[in-house]
Amino acid sequence: MTAAGSRSEAPLERTPASKSAPAMIEIDRVSQVFRTSSRKDHLALSDISLAIEDGAFVSILGPSGCGKSTLLYIVGGFVQPTMGTAKMKGKTIAGPGPDRGPVFQEFALFPWKSVLGNVMYGLRQQGVRPAEAEAQSRALLDMVGLKGFEHFYPKELSGGMKQRVALARTLAYHPEVLLMDEPFGALDAHTRTRLQNDLLKIWERDRKTVLFVTHSVDEAVFLSDKVVMMTRSPGRVRQVVDIDLPRPRRRTELLLDPRYQKYVVNIERMFDEPDEDELRC
Amino acid sequence: MLTGKSVAARLAPVLACMGLLALWQIAALALNSDSFPTALEAMRAIPSILGDKEALINILASLRRMAVGFLAAVAFSIPLGLLMGRSASVASFCNPLLMVIYPVPKAALMPIIMLWLGVGDLSKTLVIFLGVSLPVIYHSFEGAKAVEEKMLWSGAAMGLSSVERMIRIVLPASLPEILTGCRTGLVLALITMVTSEMIARQSGAGNILFNALDMGQYDTVFAMIIIIGAMGIALDVAFESMRQRLVSWSEPQFDVPLSFS
Ligand SMILES: Nc1ncnc2c1ncn2[C@@H]1O[C@H](COP(=O)(O)OP(=O)(O)OP(=O)(O)O)[C@@H](O)[C@H]1O
C-alpha cells in the first residue's frame, strides 16, 4: 500500500480546533462583516471553525456568494477577520507571507511581465539566481502545458491559459500551503481533467497542504481528503465530509467506483435539501 | 513587408501637413495682406533664423528650461500621484489643493512669480513645472487607484514589502496611464514655455517671435510658429514611440495609427 493510500485511512478530524495534533491551519470561530457602500453591515462569514492538517487536501464547496473566497483571503492574511482568529502552525496569521501561496479567481497576473517573467517573479524575489529561476519556471510551464508560450504577455493568452500561468506562478515559489480559488473554473473539460491530474500528482509528491475552493462537487470529491460544505450567505460550515477513497486516484477508475458515486450523489442531495436554519425561518 | 494600406497610413500625416501648407499658401495669396505672408515666404525665413547664432542660443535656452521644468515635474508628480492613488489619507489631503490649483491658468501666475523670483530662468522653469505637474499627478493618481488589489496581494504573498509593492507593482501597472499624463504634460510644457517667454520678455523662442511681431517682420513671426510647432511635433513623436515601446504589453493592437510615428 502506498503512503497516500494509508494516509486517507487515518481518521480525519471532524471537530475543529481539537487539541491532539497541532493543525497546519486552524480557523477558530471566524466571522467576517463587510461594510457595504450603502453603509449597511453585511455578514459574509458566520462563526467558521475548521482545522486543516499538514498535508491535507481540503475542498470548500458552497453556493456563490457564501464567503468561500473571503475565507481563503483570511487564511492568506489579506483580510483580517472581524471576529475570531486564523492560525498557521499555532501562530496567529497577521498578514500575507510566502508560506501561503494564493491562486486567485481573477488570476491577477502581472501584465507587464511575460509568462516566464510572471512565473519567475516569486523565485527572483527569494533571491534565486536568474538562470536557476528560469530553468525551474520553464519546467513548471511545461508541466501546465504552456511550453512555447514563455514570451507571450498575459493579454495575449486565453482565460484558461492565464489560469494555468497563475497556478505555475504560485507553485514556483514552493509555498507550504496552497490557497486555490476555483483555479480550474475557466478551463475546458479536457484541460481541467489534465490539470486536476497534474495537481494531484504534485500534491502526492510534495504533500502540500491545499485549501481548494470549487463549485464542482465532482471535482471536490475527486481531489480531496475532506470536503467542507458551506451554507448560503452568511456562510457557515454546514457539514464536513471525509472522502475515504484510496490514492493515488485515477479519474477513469473513480468514475466507475460506486463509493465515489455515492459521495457525489450524497453531497449533491445535501445541497438540494434546505439546511436546518432555513427550515427554522 | 509594407502593404498598400500601411504605406497609405504612413503617408497620411505627411499629406495632411502638405495640405495644410497648400491651404495656407492659397489663403495668403488670396488675402494678399502684409501681416499674412505666404507659406513659402515663411519657410524661406526659417534658414536665416536657424543660421543666426543669437536666435539659436535663444531657442536652445528655451528647450533647456522646458526640459528642466518637465523632468522636475515628472520626478515630483509621479510619486505624489501614485501615493495619492494608494493612500486614502494622502488623497484626501492633496485632492482639495489640486482642485483649487487645477483651473488656474499657470501662465496667469507668471506676474506674481516674476515679482518674487525675477524674470530669469527660475520663474519660467517654475511655470513650466506647474503646468506639467497637474496632468501627470492626475494620471498617476488614476493609474495607481485602478491597480487590481489581487495583484498587490500576489506580490505581498511573494514577500514584497509595501515600498517594494509600490515600486515594483503599482508603478509598472500604472505606467500606461502615467505616460499618457506625461504626453499631455510634454505638450503643456511647450505651451507654457512660449507663454512664459511672452510675459517675461527677455530671451527664448517666444521672445524672438514677439520681437519680430513688434518690428513687423511677419515672415519671421510665421517662421517661428512653424519652428515651435515642428519642435512640438518632433517631441511628441519621439515621446510616443518611446511610450509605445515601454507599454506595448498593455496596448490593444490598432490598425489605424494614433500618432505620427
Ligand atoms: N470587500 C467587500 N465589501 C463588501 N462585501 C463584500 C466584500 N467582499 C465580499 N463581500 C461579500 O461577501 C460575500 C462573500 O463573498 P465571497 O467573494 O467570499 O463569495 P464566494 O463564495 O467566493 O462567491 P463565488 O463562488 O461567487 O466566488 C458576498 O455576499 C459579497 O457580497
Ligand SMILES: [Mg+2]
Ligand atoms: Mg469566490
